[in-house]
Amino acid sequence: MGQTSQPATDERIAVLADSLQWSDPTHGRAIDLAEQSPSGAQWADFLQRSALALGTVLVLAGIVDLVAFNWQDLGRFSRISLVAGLFVAASLAALIRGPVDLRGRLATASAAFLIGPLIGVIGQTYQTGADAWQLFAYWTALSLPFLVASRWVPLLLMWTVLVDITLCTLHAQTYPGAVETGFAYTATGIALLHVGAVVAADRLGLAPWFGRTQAVGAGLFAVIALTVFGFFEQATAIWIASAVALAAMVPVQIRYRDASRDPFVVAVSLLVVLVALNAPVLRFLVEQNWEAWELQMIGMGLLILVESGGAMAWLSGYVRRAREQA
Numbered sequence: 001m002g003q004t005s006q007p008a009t010d011e012r013i014a015v016l017a018d019s020l021q022w023s024d025p026t027h028g029r030a031i032d033l034a035e036q037s038p039s040g041a042q043w044a045d046f047l048q049r050s051a052l053a054l055g056t057v058l059v060l061a062g063i064v065d066l067v068a069f070n071w072q073d074l075g076r077f078s079r080i081s082l083v084a085g086l087f088v089a090a091s092l093a094a095l096i097r098g099p100v101d102l103r104g105r106l107a108t109a110s111a112a113f114l115i116g117p118l119i120g121v122i123g124q125t126y127q128t129g130a131d132a133w134q135l136f137a138y139w140t141a142l143s144l145p146f147l148v149a150s151r152w153v154p155l156l157l158m159w160t161v162l163v164d165i166t167l168c169t170l171h172a173q174t175y176p177g178a179v180e181t182g183f184a185y186t187a188t189g190i191a192l193l194h195v196g197a198v199v200a201a202d203r204l205g206l207a208p209w210f211g212r213t214q215a216v217g218a219g220l221f222a223v224i225a226l227t228v229f230g231f232f233e234q235a236t237a238i239w240i241a242s243a244v245a246l247a248a249m250v251p252v253q254i255r256y257r258d259a260s261r262d263p264f265v266v267a268v269s270l271l272v273v274l275v276a277l278n279a280p281v282l283r284f285l286v287e288q289n290w291e292a293w294e295l296q297m298i299g300m301g302l303l304i305l306v307e308s309g310g311a312m313a314w315l316s317g318y319v320r321r322a323r324e325q326a
Helices: 010-020 024-035 040-069 076-097 102-126 132-150 153-174 179-204 208-232 235-255 263-288 293-325
Strands: none
Touching: 040 076, 040 102, 076 102, 076 132, 102 132, 102 153, 132 153, 153 179, 153 208, 179 208, 179 235, 208 235, 208 263, 235 263, 263 293
């Protein structure tokens, strides 16, 4: 995170003023702007935009519920025309408003969202025989032009979720053999995709919250992969997976060694490190079948507590350095 993403205190404004060689009037104007509270008109605009976004979400949820709970009572034409008509209306509104206006962006996101229910209604009405992963794949592909047109970060988040669902359902419906035995590799691939999204968000300067959500996705699927490796794969697989996960965390720590960066990513990486350190040990203890297994579990719990304390101490020091550099 740079200076411009930090709270606008007098000290940070002074640093920017010195680096940019602002004049005294400009420096004073910046301080006056930073100390201003939102006006009544600004609050009204914020509430209006928030209500518009919330209303759009509720309308989309209502459309899905309306079709789902009245499926037997609606005819084929009613089902398809209801969703398709709203899709066309949202697409026209997006074209009229454009990608800059909030209404245009919400209309674009609505059109991209309605692609999924429309595909589902057509598939269920005419029994196309498509698998669930194919429907999600079509949804992901057809919503991509809307994402490119709007370039809106919330729509990008929805698109990444669609990619995750597509890959998970693809594995569940096409993997030969027990689903859980091979899901570790799929989860690893999804985690790597989220890592790439974190790097891209950092390079492109996207909203910090998007990078954090992608970091959560990467950490979640990394933990899932390690868990599946630990309990459903061969014993050597968990040791290899843990070593790879620990090696992958090294560049993350190097990348974020600068305390001015987001501590949230560091916290997620530390969680992955804790799971990578303890998953193979737990697998080893379970396979030993020792009679005093209660003592082994108590020792494992104490080990995790010590490791967690060390991770919290490291993270606290990181946050402290971030505040000192702010």
